[in-house]
Amino acid sequence: MQLTVWTYEGPPHVGAMRIATAMRGVHYVLHAPQGDTYADLLFTMIERLPRRPPVTYTTFQARDLGGDTAGLFQRAAREAYERFQPQALLVGASCTAELIQDDPGGLARALELPIPVVPLDLSSYQKKENWGAAETFYRLVRAMASPAAPPRGTPRPARAPGIKARCNVLGPTALGFRHRDDLVAVREILDRLGVEVAVTAPLDASPADLARLGDADFNVVLYPEIARPAADWLGRTFDQPAVVTPPIGLGATREFIAEVARLAGVDPAPALAAASRAAWYSRSVDSNYLTGKRVFVFGDATHAIAAARIAADELGFTVAGLGSYTRELAREVRDAAARHGIEALITDDYLQVEAQIAELQPELVLGTQMERHIAKRLGIPCAVISAPVHVQDYPARYSPQMGFEGANVIFDTWVHPLMMGLEEHLLTMFRDDFEFHDDAPPSHLGPAPAPATASKSTPAPTPAAADAFPWHADAEKELAKIPFFVRGKARRNTERFARERSVPVITVETLYDAKAHFSR
Amino acid sequence: MSGSGVERGQRAVFCGLTGIIWLHRKIQDAFFLIVGSRTCAHLMQSAAGVMVFAEPRFATAIIDERDLAGLADANAELDRIVKQLLARRPDIKLLFLVGSCPSEVIKLDLSRAAHRLSTQFSPAVRVLNYSGSGIETTFTQGEDACLSALVPDLPAADREQPANLLIVGALADVVEDQMRAVFAAMGISRVQFLPPRRSTQMPAIGPGTRYLLAQPFLADTARALEERSARRIDAPFPLGADGTSAWFKAAADAFGVDAGRFERATDAGRQRARGALGRYRELLAGKRIFFFPDSQLEIPLARFLAAELGMQILEIGTPYLHRAHMACELTALPAATPIVEGPHLDKQLDRCRELKPDLVVCGLGLANPLEALGIATKWSIELVFTPIQGFEQAADLAELFARPLVRRTRLVA
Numbered sequence: 017m018q019l020t021v022w023t024y025e026g027p028p029h030v031g032a033m034r035i036a037t038a039m040r041g042v043h044y045v046l047h048a049p050q051g052d053t054y055a056d057l058l059f060t061m062i063e064r065l066p067r068r069p070p071v072t073y074t075t076f077q078a079r080d081l082g083g084d085t086a087g088l089f090q091r092a093a094r095e096a097y098e099r100f101q102p103q104a105l106l107v108g109a110s111c112t113a114e115l116i117q118d119d120p121g122g123l124a125r126a127l128e129l130p131i132p133v134v135p136l137d138l139s140s141y142q143k144k145e146n147w148g149a150a151e152t153f154y155r156l157v158r159a160m161a162s163p164a165a166p167p168r169g170t171p172r173p174a175r176a177p178g179i180k181a182r183c184n185v186l187g188p189t190a191l192g193f194r195h196r197d198d199l200v201a202v203r204e205i206l207d208r209l210g211v212e213v214a215v216t217a218p219l220d221a222s223p224a225d226l227a228r229l230g231d232a233d234f235n236v237v238l239y240p241e242i243a244r245p246a247a248d249w250l251g252r253t254f255d256q257p258a259v260v261t262p263p264i265g266l267g268a269t270r271e272f273i274a275e276v277a278r279l280a281g282v283d284p285a286p287a288l289a290a291a292s293r294a295a296w297y298s299r300s301v302d303s304n305y306l307t308g309k310r311v312f313v314f315g316d317a318t319h320a321i322a323a324a325r326i327a328a329d330e331l332g333f334t335v336a337g338l339g340s341y342t343r344e345l346a347r348e349v350r351d352a353a354a355r356h357g358i359e360a361l362i363t364d365d366y367l368q369v370e371a372q373i374a375e376l377q378p379e380l381v382l383g384t385q386m387e388r389h390i391a392k393r394l395g396i397p398c399a400v401i402s403a404p405v406h407v408q409d410y411p412a413r414y415s416p417q418m419g420f421e422g423a424n425v426i427f428d429t430w431v432h433p434l435m436m437g438l439e440e441h442l443l444t445m446f447r448d449d450f451e452f453h454d455d456a457p458p459s460h461l462g463p464a465p466a467p468a469t470a471s472k473s474t475p476a477p478t479p480a481a482a483d484a485f486p487w488h489a490d491a492e493k494e495l496a497k498i499p500f501f502v503r504g505k506a507r508r509n510t511e512r513f514a515r516e517r518s519v520p521v522i523t524v525e526t527l528y529d530a531k532a533h534f535s536r
Numbered sequence: 537m538s539g540s541g542v543e544r545g546q547r548a549v550f551c552g553l554t555g556i557i558w559l560h561r562k563i564q565d566a567f568f569l570i571v572g573s574r575t576c577a578h579l580m581q582s583a584a585g586v587m588v589f590a591e592p593r594f595a596t597a598i599i600d601e602r603d604l605a606g607l608a609d610a611n612a613e614l615d616r617i618v619k620q621l622l623a624r625r626p627d628i629k630l631l632f633l634v635g636s637c638p639s640e641v642i643k644l645d646l647s648r649a650a651h652r653l654s655t656q657f658s659p660a661v662r663v664l665n666y667s668g669s670g671i672e673t674t675f676t677q678g679e680d681a682c683l684s685a686l687v688p689d690l691p692a693a694d695r696e697q698p699a700n701l702l703i704v705g706a707l708a709d710v711v712e713d714q715m716r717a718v719f720a721a722m723g724i725s726r727v728q729f730l731p732p733r734r735s736t737q738m739p740a741i742g743p744g745t746r747y748l749l750a751q752p753f754l755a756d757t758a759r760a761l762e763e764r765s766a767r768r769i770d771a772p773f774p775l776g777a778d779g780t781s782a783w784f785k786a787a788a789d790a791f792g793v794d795a796g797r798f799e800r801a802t803d804a805g806r807q808r809a810r811g812a813l814g815r816y817r818e819l820l821a822g823k824r825i826f827f828f829p830d831s832q833l834e835i836p837l838a839r840f841l842a843a844e845l846g847m848q849i850l851e852i853g854t855p856y857l858h859r860a861h862m863a864c865e866l867t868a869l870p871a872a873t874p875i876v877e878g879p880h881l882d883k884q885l886d887r888c889r890e891l892k893p894d895l896v897v898c899g900l901g902l903a904n905p906l907e908a909l910g911i912a913t914k915w916s917i918e919l920v921f922t923p924i925q926g927f928e929q930a931a932d933l934a935e936l937f938a939r940p941l942v943r944r945t946r947l948v949a
């Protein structure tokens with residue numbers, strides 16, 4: 017058992033729902049009790065889809081358990097088929113139904129429906145949402161595309177001259193973090209390169225579309241969490257290479273363009289020529305104050321790795337912490353962390369993430385909605401970079417994360433929560449101004465309440481409170497003159513400095529000695 | 537009333553775990569530990585996430601493969617987690633172990649666990665258990681299960697004391713205070729509420745206890761109270777000016793309050809409520825409304841909307857029908873109001889689309905898809921979270937139904 021306050025991912029059948037809901041012509045019959053129908057609201061309330069997810073829940077009750085839950089499942093599956101007339105049926109069990117072992121796959125096959133039935137075995141007590149989405153997509157792709165597969169080991173025939181290169185775009189789902197907008201941004205890049213899109217999946221694809229995945233020359237994988245297993249299978253089966261760099265950030269977008277151009281045999285120049293405002297803004301003198309700001313990054317693997325790279329290479333931040341809840345891609349995250357000289361935090365325990373943020377005292381947190389709450393409690397600015405999603409992650413305006421426009425969106429989103437350059441200086445100089453003091457939030461963010469001092473709700477004690485170091489009153493006063501957004505770091509550094517030198521009590525002298533020691 | 541029927545098919549109702557969302561705010565020193573799966577944790581987070589992210593007094597002990605494979609002793613694991621939890625939250629005085637579908641299917645005995653842990657942590661913490669599982673409970677039945685778990689533990693009332701009145705069902709604090717004032721004006725001063733605001737203020741019950749239900753979904757709690765010799769006062773539910781008035785009147789009659797005193801105690805509130813409802817009557821009279829089965833509040837709400845606001849009831853879906861507790865409500869409904877017990881989601885949607893109501897009351901999963909079809913909706917969950925009972929809230933309740941319609945008249949683009 018694991019004590020869980022908040023979770024980064026839902027159960028795997030929610031992942032399966034993300035695939036079914038993204039597609040057309042698919043229906044999912046889920047053996048599950050009534051409460052599990054809450055999952056509909058993820059799509060209709062959070063993503064604000066104007067239609068119900070294509071899911072039929074059997075909603076068995078305790079009184080059915082002694083009787084015929086298998087019959088209930090079959091009735092539900094037959095009725096769903098007749099009512100919704102899908103091209104393919106997904107069948108599976110949620111956590112509770114998994115325990116009663118009714119075998120939805122076998123039961124559905126016994127109905128002899130005239131459409132493909134794809135059974136899902138999602139190990140609810142072991143796996144989670146993204147894995148469930150990846151597995152579902154892979155199963156569906158296999159079921160639909162297999163009939164067109166050439167004999168094993170057949171190399172792809174060369175493209176006839178004069179025929180445009182074609183690719184599939186794989187990964188965007190329902191309930192994804194900006195997936196719909198990313199898809200627009202990526203199609204624009206492919207357009208500029210003159211590469212045709214054969215199939216986009218799962219978003220907006222039908223089972224019939226999946227059946228022609230093998231036609232394309234190569235695959236573009238936007239979200240490895242979701243599309244990698246399917247793309248690997250397509251690679252093996254149809255000898256299709258894959259582009260696996262998600263184009264998030266300027267550097268990654270350029271690499272993506274180069275890779276696509278290479279596979280398509282086209283000139284990357286027209287796509288690379290797109291002007292980037294983010295690149296210029298980051299070089300403008302105003303952005304000097306961003307230099308070396310310490311950021312903590314946490315999210316799914318794709319977005320966390322990309323964010324760390326952007327933070328370091330495109331904004332000049334220092335990556336103080338990097339982590340992910342995506343265990344399936346832990347190796348990739350660890351490699352990325354090593355490039356920033358740190359150790360990755362791989363966990364799905366929100367309390368552990370909170371403890372690390374409290375300890376590192378970063379100046380900016382780039383995380384999920386959960387880190388946003390942690391940061392709010394700790395009084396640290398924050399921007400959201402990854403799922404789990406919130407209704408705010410579906411802005412009405414176009415706001416991709418991918419491509420050059422995505423880089424612009426990211427620049428704005430991350431810089432907005434921070435103090436602007438001159439404001440930061442003024443604060444340091446006139447820290448006793450009654451309105452313009454250091455407990456005030458950035459003025460463009462409105463008269464929000466002062467950042468919460470570690471509130472009683474913080475479940476994990478902050479290290480500062482855990483082993484308090486003696487401070488001389490004068491030194492405490494001097495510390496209070498330092499703006500709040502660096503005060504935590506100053507306190508931590510000074511205490512470390514004092515501890516290393518066995519200074520018994522921190523004085524004003526110690527404070528400035530430490531400052532000199534750590535100044536960058 | 538008449539025209540009731542039973543349907544069976546897919547439900548689109550939350551499970552009883554959802555009750556924790558309001559119960560954990562109501563009982564301020566209680567903590568709810570769900571023993572369940574990732575699905576249960578995700579349900580709580582999705583249904584409540586936005587509302588109570590700040591400081592939840594609930595969490596989930598997620599059962600994993602090791603527990604199922606018998607590699608870990610589930611009871612030992614649970615003990616470990618409770619210890620970890622109580623160490624972090626020393627403010628907790630009452631801990632509920634809340635059962636879920638998985639814990640029930642694997643037959644994890646939470647009542648034994650609660651007993652064991654209660655002994656271990658007493659007197660600092662009391663540990664109780666109930667089931668909020670979706671195979672046993674729908675949405676608001678979770679509150680019923682929670683309250684009925686409290687009843688056997690309630691202190692016994694002193695036999696020498698005069699009769700006392702117990703109001704049963706979670707209400708907003710402000711509503712409780714208003715009700716207490718009205719009862720005091722009627723001369724009924726020994727009034728207590730279940731659930732109380734703190735676990736240290738549990739009401740005492742005994743043969744002299746008369747109880748009045750404030751919520752329509754408390755069948756098991758009522759049964760448990762009867763077992764402790766408390767007697768129910770038959771009444772409609774305190775929704776609307778007339779509903780609230782009849783509710784107070786039932787208590788007045790049970791406690792022998794004379795008519796004059798009852799009038800003096802309730803007249804001002806009733807008049808205020810009626811006056812405030814007038815405005816909404818203009819907006820809502822004649823409008824056609826359809827209820828999907830969700831919170832069990834459907835029948836009392838329909839009665840209020842028909843009787844006091846002149847709305848036309850097209851269909852009332854209700855997860856189940858408790859005829860005894862609903863008796864007063866059913867007689868007050870317009871004749872031939874169709875009541876459908878036990879849902880069949882797709883058929884209900886078919887009927888709803890065909891009838892094209894002016895307003896639909898439904899769960900969160902259905903609201904936007906219906907709005908997209910041009911049908912105005914009201915989320916039933918809002919009716920559970922908002923103070924709607926009593927005289928002073930009657931107009932607020934009407935406003936909740938008027939708002940979606942008013943909004944449509946405002947939007948031009």
Ligand code: SF4
Binds near residue numbers: 051552575636637671
């Ligand atoms: S229906 Fe059962 S499994 Fe689903 S969330 Fe409710 S208690 Fe958990």
Ligand code: SF4
Binds near residue numbers: 435436458459461
């Ligand atoms: S209001 Fe915001 S943008 Fe304007 S000067 Fe202040 S910090 Fe800068």
